[in-house]
Amino acid sequence: xxxxxNRIENQAGYKVISRYFSHFIRHEKKYIIAIMILLFSVQMxxxxxxxxxxxxxSESYYYLSLSEQGIHYNSLVNLISLIPPSLVFLIPLFIAxxxxxxxxxxSKNLLDKETTFFFILFLILTPGFILSFxxxxxxxxxxxxxxxxxxxxxxxxxxxxxxxxxxxxxxxFFDLFSALLxxxxxxxxxxxxxxxxxxxxxYAAITTAVLLIFNQLITKIPLLLGxxxxxxxxxxxxxxxxxxxxxxxxxxxxxxVGFTDILKKGRFKLLYLLPLLIPAYFFxxxxxxxxxxxxxxxxxxxxxxxFEKKWNLLSLKKFTIILLILGILFSTLAxxxxxxxxxxxxxxxxxxxxxxxxxxxxxxxxxxxxxTYLIKYFAKRSPVFIFDKGKxxxxxxxxxxxxxxxxxxDLFPLLEANDVKFIYINRxxxxxxxxxxxxxxxxxxxxxxxxxxxxxSEVWVFENEKK
Amino acid sequence: MEKRAKKILLAIFVxxxxxxxxxxxxxxxxxxxxxxxxxxxENILETGAPLYHDDLSYGGRDLIFLPFFHYFMAFFSLFLPxxxxxxxxxxxxxxxxxxxxxxxAKKITNDDTSSLLAAxxxxxxxxxxxxxxxxxxxxxxxxxxxxIYSFFRIKEKKYLYIYITSFLILSVTxxxxxxxxIGFMIYLLxxxxxxxxxxxxxxxxxxxxxxxxxxxxxxxFKNALLQEGLSFIWQNVPSGIISTYFPKVAxxxxxxxxxxxxxxxxxxxxxxSLFELKGQKSFLLISFVVSTxxxxxLRLIRFRLSLAFFGIILAILFASFYQELxxxxxxxxxxxxxxxxxxxxxxxxxxxxxxxxxxxxxxxxVPTKEEVEAFKWIKENTPEKSNILATLDEGHLVxxxxxxRNIMDDQFILVDDVDERFNDLVSxxxxxxxxxxxxxxxxxxxxxxxxxxxxxxxxxxxxLNYVTSQCFDLxxxxxxxxxxxxxxxxxxx
Numbered sequence: 010x011x012x013x014x015n016r017i018e019n020q021a022g023y024k025v026i027s028r029y030f031s032h033f034i035r036h037e038k039k040y041i042i043a044i045m046i047l048l049f050s051v052q053m054x055x056x057x058x059x060x061x062x063x064x065x066x067s068e069s070y071y072y073l074s075l076s077e078q079g080i081h082y083n084s085l086v087n088l089i090s091l092i093p094p095s096l097v098f099l100i101p102l103f104i105a106x107x108x109x110x111x112x113x114x115x116s117k118n119l120l121d122k123e124t125t126f127f128f129i130l131f132l133i134l135t136p137g138f139i140l141s142f143x144x145x146x147x148x149x150x151x152x153x154x155x156x157x158x159x160x161x162x163x164x165x166x167x168x169x170x171x172x173x174x175x176x177x178x179x180x181x182f183f184d185l186f187s188a189l190l191x192x193x194x195x196x197x198x199x200x201x202x203x204x205x206x207x208x209x210x211x212y213a214a215i216t217t218a219v220l221l222i223f224n225q226l227i228t229k230i231p232l233l234l235g236x237x238x239x240x241x242x243x244x245x246x247x248x249x250x251x252x253x254x255x256x257x258x259x260x261x262x263x264x265x266v267g268f269t270d271i272l273k274k275g276r277f278k279l280l281y282l283l284p285l286l287i288p289a290y291f292f293x294x295x296x297x298x299x300x301x302x303x304x305x306x307x308x309x310x311x312x313x314x315x316f317e318k319k320w321n322l323l324s325l326k327k328f329t330i331i332l333l334i335l336g337i338l339f340s341t342l343a344x345x346x347x348x349x350x351x352x353x354x355x356x357x358x359x360x361x362x363x364x365x366x367x368x369x370x371x372x373x374x375x376x377x378x379x380x381t382y383l384i385k386y387f388a389k390r391s392p393v394f395i396f397d398k399g400k401x402x403x404x405x406x407x408x409x410x411x412x413x414x415x416x417x418x419d420l421f422p423l424l425e426a427n428d429v430k431f432i433y434i435n436r437x438x439x440x441x442x443x444x445x446x447x448x449x450x451x452x453x454x455x456x457x458x459x460x461x462x463x464x465x466s467e468v469w470v471f472e473n474e475k476k
Numbered sequence: 477m478e479k480r481a482k483k484i485l486l487a488i489f490v491x492x493x494x495x496x497x498x499x500x501x502x503x504x505x506x507x508x509x510x511x512x513x514x515x516x517x518e519n520i521l522e523t524g525a526p527l528y529h530d531d532l533s534y535g536g537r538d539l540i541f542l543p544f545f546h547y548f549m550a551f552f553s554l555f556l557p558x559x560x561x562x563x564x565x566x567x568x569x570x571x572x573x574x575x576x577x578x579x580x581a582k583k584i585t586n587d588d589t590s591s592l593l594a595a596x597x598x599x600x601x602x603x604x605x606x607x608x609x610x611x612x613x614x615x616x617x618x619x620x621x622x623x624i625y626s627f628f629r630i631k632e633k634k635y636l637y638i639y640i641t642s643f644l645i646l647s648v649t650x651x652x653x654x655x656x657x658i659g660f661m662i663y664l665l666x667x668x669x670x671x672x673x674x675x676x677x678x679x680x681x682x683x684x685x686x687x688x689x690x691x692x693x694x695x696x697f698k699n700a701l702l703q704e705g706l707s708f709i710w711q712n713v714p715s716g717i718i719s720t721y722f723p724k725v726a727x728x729x730x731x732x733x734x735x736x737x738x739x740x741x742x743x744x745x746x747x748x749s750l751f752e753l754k755g756q757k758s759f760l761l762i763s764f765v766v767s768t769x770x771x772x773x774l775r776l777i778r779f780r781l782s783l784a785f786f787g788i789i790l791a792i793l794f795a796s797f798y799q800e801l802x803x804x805x806x807x808x809x810x811x812x813x814x815x816x817x818x819x820x821x822x823x824x825x826x827x828x829x830x831x832x833x834x835x836x837x838x839x840x841x842v843p844t845k846e847e848v849e850a851f852k853w854i855k856e857n858t859p860e861k862s863n864i865l866a867t868l869d870e871g872h873l874v875x876x877x878x879x880x881r882n883i884m885d886d887q888f889i890l891v892d893d894v895d896e897r898f899n900d901l902v903s904x905x906x907x908x909x910x911x912x913x914x915x916x917x918x919x920x921x922x923x924x925x926x927x928x929x930x931x932x933x934x935x936x937x938x939x940l941n942y943v944t945s946q947c948f949d950l951x952x953x954x955x956x957x958x959x960x961x962x963x964x965x966x967x968x969x
Contacts, residue, residue: 244705249698249702250701250702250705251702251703251705259687259690259691262687262690315683320676321676321680322636322677322680322681325636325640325680326680328684328688329680329684329687332684332691333687335691336687336691336694339691340694343694343698347702
C-alpha cells in the first residue's frame with residue numbers, strides 16, 4: 010500500500026487519478042459491492058415494475074427447468090433446488106459478490122492496489138459480467154468455484170488447503186471446456202508455484218484431469234454448455250453494437266494498450282488462457298464471460314499505463330481520463346438501459362402460462378430454438394427444437410427449413426412430420442422473420458388459427474390433416 | 477510569411493471566393509441533398525432544435541445526425557436570409573482551404589512559391605466546385621485541414637488549443653473525422669515500420685482524439701449502433717444504389733475531378749516519400765492518402781468526399797513536387813530555362829483546373845426552376861396529409877418545397893427494409909403493370925405521382941407506363957407532370 014501510494018505521488022501525471030480516486034481505492038470493496046448491488050437492484054426493480062420474469066435470457070430458464078427434475082451434475086442446478094424459489098433471484102448476485110471478494114484477496118499477491126481496483130471496477134461494469142449477476146449462469150458459478158479453490162489452496166492452513174479440492178471438483182462438472190480451462194489454470198499455478206515440494210496443486214490438477222476423462226466417458230456432459238441465444242460472433246463481442254452481453258469498445262481499446270504493455274514486460278501467464286478462450290468463443294459466444302475477465306484485467310493495465318506515463322500535455326491527459334471513464338460508463342449505462350427490453354417479457358410469460366393451462370400435456374410447441382427453455386419452464390411443454398447445434402444438427406437444419414419455408418407445400422409436411430400442434434410466436438420472432446414472405450406470411454393460411462395473444466406474443470394452432 | 481506571399485495568398489482566396497459566389501448565385505437552386513440541411517437549419521431557427529423526428533421523410537420517421545453544421549449555419553441565418561447565408565458561408569469556408577493548404581505546404585516545403593501553387597490548385601479543384609452544395613462537407617473539409625495543420629504545430633500551445641477546438645467541432649459535425657484517426661493509425665504504423673520516433677505530444681493528441689471521437693459518436697448514434705450493429709458504418713445504403721455512393725474508382729473521372737497535374741505530381745511525391753523517406757510531415761499527409769484510399773476501398777466513406785480529400789492532399793503535395801522540380805532544374809543544362817517554369821506551370825494549372833472547375837459547377841446536379849415550381853404547386857394544391865411519389869433525389873424537395881410526406885430520401889440510417897422500399901420506389905417508376913403500380917401505391921399510401929424530366933432521365937423512361945386516365949388524373953401538366961391516383965386494389969369477395 011505504502012509502495013503504491015509512493016508510486017502515485019512520485020508521478021506527476023498520476024496526481025490526477027490520485028486526487029479523484031485515492032478515496033475510492035481506500036474503500037474499494039465497499040464501493041465495488043455497492044455498485045454491483047445498485048446495478049442488480051436497478052435491473053430487478055425494472056423487471057418487477059414491468060411485471061416481467063426476473064431473469065432475462067434463456068440460460069436461467071434452462072437451469073430452472075432442470076432444477077425441477079432433481080439432482081444434477083451441475084452444482085448450480087443443485088443450488089437452485091436447495092434454495093426457496095422466492096430467493097433464487099439472489100443467487101447470481103451472491104455468486105458475483107463472492108467472486109469479486111475472492112478476486113480482491115487473490116489479487117493482493119499478484120497485482121498492486123490500483124490495478125486490482127481498476128480491474129475489478131472495469132469487470133463489474135462490463136456487460137459480459139453484468140449479465141452474469143442478473144441471470145443464472147454456469148460460467149459465473151464456475152468462476153466462483155475456481156476462485157474459491159485457488160483462494161483455499163493459497164492458504165497456509167493445511168485443512169483449508171485440502172478443502173480446495175471440493176470447489177475444484179465441483180467446478181469440473183459444468184462442461185468439458187470449463188474442466189479443461191480449470192486444468193490449464195491449475196497447471197499454470199503448479200508450474201509457477203514457489204514451493205516445489207508442495208504436492209497439493211499437482212493432486213488438484215490430476216483430479217481435474219481424471220474428472221475431465223470421467224465426464225467425457227461416463228457423464229457425457231457437453232463440450233460447451235448452450236448456446237442459449239443466437240450466435241453472432243461479431244455482435245456478441247461488442248455490447249455497443251447490440252450484443253446480448255459483450256464488451257464495451259473503450260474497454261477493448263484499453264485492453265489493447267494493456268496487452269502491448271504486458272508483452273513488453275513479459276507478463277505472459279495470463280495470456281496462456283487466450284489460445285483456449287478465443288477459438289472457444291467462435292463455437293459459443295457465451296465464452297465472452299471469461300474474455301470479459303481477461304479483457305478487464307488488460308484494460309486495467311492499459312488504463313494505468315496511459316496515466317502513469319508522464320504526459321507533455323497535462324490538460325489533455327485530464328480530459329482523456331474523463332473521456333475514458335465516461336466511455337466505459339456509457340457502455341454500461343447503455344447496456345443497462347436496454348436490459349429491460351430483453352426477453353422474456355410480461356406477455357411471453359402470460360402466453361406461455363396460457364399454453365400450460367390450456368393445451369394437452371403431451372403437446373409439442375413450435376418456436377425458434379431461442380425459446381426452447383422458455384417453453385420448457387413456463388409452458389411445461391416439449392419444444393420441437395432444442396437450441397444445441399452440436400448435439401442435434403438435424404434438428405437445427407429442420408428449424409432453419411421450417412422458418413425459411415416460402416410455400417405451404419414445403420412447410421406443412423415438416424409440421425406434420427414433427428407432430429406440431431401449437432406454435433408460439435413472440436416479439437423477437439416478428440422482428441427477425443420477414444413479414445411479406447416465409448413463415449410469418451404463411452400463417453395467413455386457413456390451417457393456422459390464432460387462439461391466444463398478449464402484446465406481441467401469440468399462440469397459433471396448426472390443423473394437422475393427417476391426424 | 478513574406479508580405480508579397482501574403483498578398484498573393486489573399487488574392488487567391490478572394491478570387492476563389494468571388495468565382496465561387498458568382499457561380500453559386502448564377503444558379504438559383506441548391507443540390508438535391510442540400511434541401512435536407514436547409515430544412516434542419518430552418519427548424520433550428522424556428523424551434524431551437526434540429527428535426528430529430530421528421531414527419532415528412534419516409535412518411536414519418538426518426539432521424540439521426542450530427543447537428544453542429546446546422547447550428548453553425550443557423551447562427552449566420554440570424555443576420556442574413558438563409559438563402560443567401562447558405563450560398564455565402566459554405567463557399568467562403570471551402571475557399572478558406574486555399575489558406576490552410578498554403579500553410580500546410582509552407583510547413584512541408586518552407587517555400588512560398590510552391591506553397592502558393594498548392595493554394596491555387598486547392599482553390600480551383602474541380603471536385604470542390606460544387607458551389608450550390610449546402611452540405612456538412614463544406615464545414616468538415618476546412619476543419620479537417622485546419623486540424624492537420626495544427627497537428628503539425630502541436631507543440632505550440634496556441635495550435636494545441638486550435639487542434640482541440642477544431643477536433644471537438646469536427647466530431648459533432650461529421651463522422652468523417654474517422655478519416656483523420658485512421659490516417660493517424662497509418663502514420664503510427666508507417667513510422668513504426670520505418671523506425672521513426674514519434675513525438676510524445678503527437679501520441680497524446682492522437683489518444684485524446686480517438687477517445688473523444690468514439691465517445692461523441694456513441695452519444696449521437698447509440699440507437700443506430702444498437703439497431704443496425706456493424707452495418708451502421710455502411711450507413712444502411714440500399715444495395716441498389718451502393719455503387720452510386722461508393723463507386724469503383726474510375727481513373728478517368730478521378731483525373732478530371734482532382735485535376736491531372738496535381739494528380740500525377742502527387743503520385744510521384746507519394747512514391748518518392750514512401751520509398752526515399754522524406755520529412756515526417758509529408759509522411760503524415762501520405763498516411764492520410766493511404767487512409768482515404770483504404771476507407772474508399774472498404775466503402776466506408778463516400779466517393780466524392782474521398783476524392784475531395786485526396787485532391788486537396790495532392791494539391792499540397794504538389795508543393796513538394798514543384799520544389800523538387802526547381803532543384804532538379806538547377807542541376808541540369810536547362811537551368812537557364814528556370815524562369816519559365818513558374819509561368820508554364822501556372823498556365824498549365826489554370827487550364828487543367830479552372831476550366832473543369834467551372835464546368836463542374838455549371839453541371840451540378842440541381843433541380844430546374846420548372847421542377848421546383850411543380851413541387852411548390854403541390855404545397856398549394858394538395859391536402860396536407862398527402863404522400864407524394866418522387867425519385868430518391870427529389871425526396872427532400874417534396875419535404876422542403878411541397879411540405880408533404882415523401883416515400884424515400886437519402887437519409888437511410890434507422891430505416892427498416894430500406895432495400896425493399898428502394899426496389900418498390902424504382903418499380904413505381906419502371907413497372908409496366910398497372911396492378912403492380914397501384915398495389916405499391918397502396919402499400920405506401922401514395923396520393924400523388926410526380927414525374928420530372930430528371931426522373932425520366934434517371935429511370936430511362938418517357939412516361940409512367942401504367943398511368944391511364946381511368947386510374948390517374950393529370951393535375952399538373954408542364955415538363956413536369958403530376959398525377960393524382962384514383963384507383964386502389966381491393967380484395968374480391
